[in-house]
Amino acid sequence: MIKLYNTLSRKKEIFKPIKDKKVGMYTCGPTVYDYDHLGHAWTYTQADLLRRMLEYNGYKIKQVLNITDVGHLTDDSDSGEDKMEKSAKEKKKNVFEIADYYIKIYLENRKKLNLEEPEIICRATDHIKEMIDLIKILIKKGYAYETEDGIYFEVKKFPFYGKLSGNTLKKLKAGARIEINPYKKSPFDFALWKLTPKGVKRQMEWDSPWGKGFPGWHIECSAMSMKYLGKTFDIHTGGEDNIFPHHESEIAQSEAATGKKFVNYWFHPRFLKINGQKMSKSLKNFLTLSDIEKEGFSAIDLRYLFLTSHYKSPFNFTFKKLKNAQISLNKIYENFSLLKEGKGEIDKKYKKEFLNAINDDLNMPKAISVLWKLIKDKKIKEENKRATLIDFDKVLGLNIEKIEKEIIPPLIEDLAYQREKLRKEKKWEEADKLRKEIEKNGYRIDDTKKGPIIKKIK
Ligand SMILES: [Zn+2]
Structure with missing residues (x-):
């Protein structure tokens, strides 16, 4: 039995997939206008642990990861500059080159963190047609309207808006500093398609029934997830900061268009902080994988550090913790390398304990304590200990078996x-x-x- 915290119901639920042993899972990917940082590493490692845990339980996973390479505005209220075009302008590069460059680095970082490869990796710019088709349905059904500067989703037409984040229209109206956008019926409506303003030439723009323009941010995830996983699928993952407005809007668009429930389980790891502070552009405290590599750490050291914390607790990164993680991980490798090789059997008692930990809403700190208990247990035959550690590593992903023996001069x-x-x-x-x-x-x-x-x- 697997228990998983569901943001939608705000409680731990027993996990039941739609098709018995198959799981459809959509992971909101990065917007590729800058280097991915430790916050990304944390969130994507948690999604990786989730899929590995399900695989360990015998499920077959179809994971879709999207890459946002268009149309994400600097301001969530549908104004401001396009992050991709802004980055391209600053770096004096073509916007497609910018996307390709950061995608390459992001995918390399995923490999370094030993994240399993999603079955499908898709780019927003390859799915403009699917987005336009979805917008057409929303207009036809009366959920969206056309204005001089684009197409908007009319939030008040969808009565369940707010069910994921708690930000119902009523609450939003009570708490907001309302910014008036002359093109919107309500400031809480959101863009599905933005038209290129007259006299402006964008690097990324496409023809549509409403004129040349580009998609709003949220529509890509509805279009791509439903294309590859169907109208209703099992799990949607993303960072805590995606809950609102992004995922709330995805639900509204998708359920308005299909009349069906969009996603059964919503999985959101908490924030990652650096030295107790939220990462932000103004504090200039963004750390990337290459920053920690420069300090003599590997991505797997970081992965081990992540395993010592639960995904529903805010994660506070410090270099001191990373150093301790590195020391512990080296001890694991050392202990493993000293074990006798040979035909071993997986220890049933430890496997059960390990499974109980990971199946209880991914309790990785508990799973790591089971690992250490096993390492220290002198009653277990070395060959069996070895086989059991290799088995646990299917979920942990610490490359216990692969670690290269150092060449000593x-x-x-x-x-x-x-x-x-x-x-x-x-x-x-x-x-x-x-x-x-x-x-x-x-x-x-x-x-x-x-x-x-x-x-x-x-
Ligand atoms: Zn998304």
Whole structure:
């Protein structure tokens, strides 16, 4: 039995997919106008853990990941500049080059974090026709209207608006500083299609029945998710900041168009903070994967750190925590490399404990504590311990098996050999001199029960 917190019902629910052993899952992808940062890494790693947990339980996943490469305005209220075109202008590049560049980096970062590849990765710009078709249906059914500057969704026509975020029209009206947009019937209506203003030439624009223009941000996710997963599908993931207005608007558009429930389970990890502060442009505290790599950490160190926290708790990133995560992860690798190879069996008791943890709304901190309990358990046969750790890693994704043995230069090997000889002769002082010599050369020696292990100092 799998329990999952559902943003829609605001409680943990028993997970039941639409088709018995198949799960359709849509993941809101990045807007590719800038480098992806640790906040993205956190959110996408949680979506990866969710799919790996379901796979571990025997489900077959069809995950769709979209790439927003058009039409996301700097201001959520449908005004301001297009983030893609703005970035292109600043960098004096073509907007398509900007998109390709950041997509490439984002996909490389996914590989580094060991995120499983989604079955479908789709770009908004390849689905303009599907978006136009959906907008046509909304106009025909009376949910959308045409104005001089574009097509808008009329929120008051959809009575369930607010069911995901709690931002009902009534609440919005009570709390808002209302900005008047002369083209909208209500300030809470949102854009489905924006027309290119007269006299302006955009780099990205397409013909439509209403004139040249580009899609609003929300419509792409409704069009692409329903194209690949059907009118109703199992899980939709995204960052906490996507709940409103993005996902609320996706529900409104999709359910208005089809008359059916759009998504059964909404999965939203909490925010990632840096040193207790929200990441923001003004604080200039955006950290990327390459920033942490420069400090001597790997993406898998970061992945391990993420595993020590629950996705429904805000995650506070610090370098100190990352250092501790790196040390723990190295200990896991070390313990694993010392285990006897051979035909082992997965330990049933530990597997059950592990499964109970991950199936309880992805309780990864608990799962990690089961892993450590297993590592320290001296009663389990080494071969079985090894087999069980490899099995757990299907979900954890820490590359426990793949970790490369470091190549140690002959000089260091020789010094280590001489040192070991001296130690056996109980010549401690001389042995210690050699240890210092090894450290001076950038290596260190860990004396384990199975003998000394040489490692490069990071
Ligand atoms: Zn989306």
